[in-house]
Amino acid sequence: MNMPTETVEIGLTVNGRSHRLAVPASATVLDVLHDCLSLAGTKKGCDMGSCGACTVLLDGRRVNACLALAAQQDGREILTIEGVARDGALHPLQAAFIARDALQCGYCTPGQIMSALGLIAEGGAKSEAEIRESMSGNLCRCGAYANIVSAIVDAASGPS
Amino acid sequence: MTSPFAYARAADTQDAVRLAAQPGTAFLAGGTDFLQLWKAGLAAPSRVIDIGRLALDRIEVRDGVLVIGALTRLADAAGHPSIRHELPGLAQALLASASPQVRNMATVGGNLMQRTRCLYFRGADFACNKRAPGSGCSAIEGENRQHAILGTSSACVATHPSDLAVALVALGASLHLRGVAGERRVALEDFFLLPGDTSERETVLMAGELLVAVEVPRTPQRSAYLKLRDRASFEFAVVSACVAAQVRDDRIETIRLAAGGVATRPWRLKACEAALAGARLDDAMLRAASVLAAEGARPLGGNGFKVELLQRTVHRLLADTLVPPPTSP
Numbered sequence: 001m002n003m004p005t006e007t008v009e010i011g012l013t014v015n016g017r018s019h020r021l022a023v024p025a026s027a028t029v030l031d032v033l034h035d036c037l038s039l040a041g042t043k044k045g046c047d048m049g050s051c052g053a054c055t056v057l058l059d060g061r062r063v064n065a066c067l068a069l070a071a072q073q074d075g076r077e078i079l080t081i082e083g084v085a086r087d088g089a090l091h092p093l094q095a096a097f098i099a100r101d102a103l104q105c106g107y108c109t110p111g112q113i114m115s116a117l118g119l120i121a122e123g124g125a126k127s128e129a130e131i132r133e134s135m136s137g138n139l140c141r142c143g144a145y146a147n148i149v150s151a152i153v154d155a156a157s158g159p160s
Numbered sequence: 161m162t163s164p165f166a167y168a169r170a171a172d173t174q175d176a177v178r179l180a181a182q183p184g185t186a187f188l189a190g191g192t193d194f195l196q197l198w199k200a201g202l203a204a205p206s207r208v209i210d211i212g213r214l215a216l217d218r219i220e221v222r223d224g225v226l227v228i229g230a231l232t233r234l235a236d237a238a239g240h241p242s243i244r245h246e247l248p249g250l251a252q253a254l255l256a257s258a259s260p261q262v263r264n265m266a267t268v269g270g271n272l273m274q275r276t277r278c279l280y281f282r283g284a285d286f287a288c289n290k291r292a293p294g295s296g297c298s299a300i301e302g303e304n305r306q307h308a309i310l311g312t313s314s315a316c317v318a319t320h321p322s323d324l325a326v327a328l329v330a331l332g333a334s335l336h337l338r339g340v341a342g343e344r345r346v347a348l349e350d351f352f353l354l355p356g357d358t359s360e361r362e363t364v365l366m367a368g369e370l371l372v373a374v375e376v377p378r379t380p381q382r383s384a385y386l387k388l389r390d391r392a393s394f395e396f397a398v399v400s401a402c403v404a405a406q407v408r409d410d411r412i413e414t415i416r417l418a419a420g421g422v423a424t425r426p427w428r429l430k431a432c433e434a435a436l437a438g439a440r441l442d443d444a445m446l447r448a449a450s451v452l453a454a455e456g457a458r459p460l461g462g463n464g465f466k467v468e469l470l471q472r473t474v475h476r477l478l479a480d481t482l483v484p485p486p487t488s489p
Binding site: 004062122 | 162164165166167168179188191192195196198199207208209210212235258259260261262264265392393394
């Protein structure tokens with residue numbers, strides 16, 4: 001039987017780099033990214049799972065980092081916005097966001113991009129209606145939705 | 161406002177149940193509802209038992225029943241071939257739940273155990289019998305557009321928020337509950353309690369008892385879930401309904417109906433069922449039976465519209481799902 005502890009030792013692979021971390025039992029993945037790994041690209045919006053700004057891929061699937069307890073993620077892989085570009089070149093989805101002007105203030109953009117990467121991997125970006133439904137977990141208070149959908153259409157149909 | 165908790169990972173179900181015997185303990189699965197409650201100061205366990213890695217995340221297709229492990233993610237359940245093909249109403253309810261991100265984390269068991277979205281419960285500045293027994297109910301005389309019209313009491317009018325539970329009640333599901341003394345089975349509709357004057361007690365689950373599986377009959381039948389909400393997606397139901405029915409020629413042979421967004425627990429529509437079972441399909445009959453959905457409704461100041469909306473939701477669901485009848489085999 002494992003006895004409850006205030007601090008939990010976990011191994012986490014973040015953007016291809018493995019880390020050993022001692023995290024507070026009540027810390028979220030979002031807090032660990034910010035406070036232990038100095039990865040500030042993943043944004044804290046509502047901190048309640050409503051806005052999607054903190055979306056990351058956990059073992060390849062999109063999740064809200066604010067609702068994921070770090071202690072539960074021992075041995076798992078996380079991809080954040082900092083790990084999306086390769087060898088200094090933007091990911092085609094990042095390039096599409098720029099080409100389509102799919103942002104204004106940009107605060108929701110890392111979460112939008114991570115969520116769209118998850119959506120494309122799920123094979124769910126086959127129509128604009130499907131993209132709109134499946135991006136419902138990501139809010140954009142600047143209202144760049146039309147251009148976000150266009151960027152995802154471009155990236156989903158182009159070579160990845 | 162938040163108080164730190166200690167963490168332990170359960171090695172197996174027995175270990176989990178044993179660890180949970182101590183007061184101040186909470187089970188942790190997907191964490192999506194728990195962390196919201198904890199951050200809002202509404203859950204303050206001294207320790208959490210992580211059950212997330214127990215082997216309860218499988219869906220077994222057996223003769224006559226589907227056994228869905230309580231730790232199955234909502235997204236995985238929605239994508240399972242047997243659920244998609246045999247129980248479309250269940251798949252639709254799953255896909256109408258939360259957001260894709262949450263569906264990748266949240267579990268079937270956790271979804272059934274989620275707490276109400278009543279703003280007075282979630283906002284700690286108001287009286288709420290569910291949060292602080294005996295403090296009163298702020299919703300009865302307050303903002304109650306989203307609240308229940310059925311199953312209410314003078315202590316609580318909060319709705320049960322789960323889409324999944326509504327579909328599972330219509331499909332006649334039961335739960336497997338594991339405690340230190342062994343396992344027992346409870347019909348889902350008997351699992352949820354009416355608020356009465358103990359609205360803080362929401363289910364028959366005993367302290368330390370763990371929900372391990374959901375069993376759903378694989379009855380060959382039509383099923384569908386219809387959810388109406390204030391925006392197109394990622395929102396709780398204003399009104400929802402699920403039907404599961406066997407139709408032969410133009411006659412309804414068996415039917416079960418349940419509604420969400422309108423009641424303090426997933427609400428079986430027995431008066432509608434009684435009017436529909438054995439009846440010949442025609443729109444006037446469906447319309448007349450749908451009116452019975454609101455039987456016993458007691459609307460509050462801000463939610464009287466739910467009476468007619470519920471009746472119309474049930475009618476549209478029945479008309480879309482049962483008409484035209486299939487050609488007989």
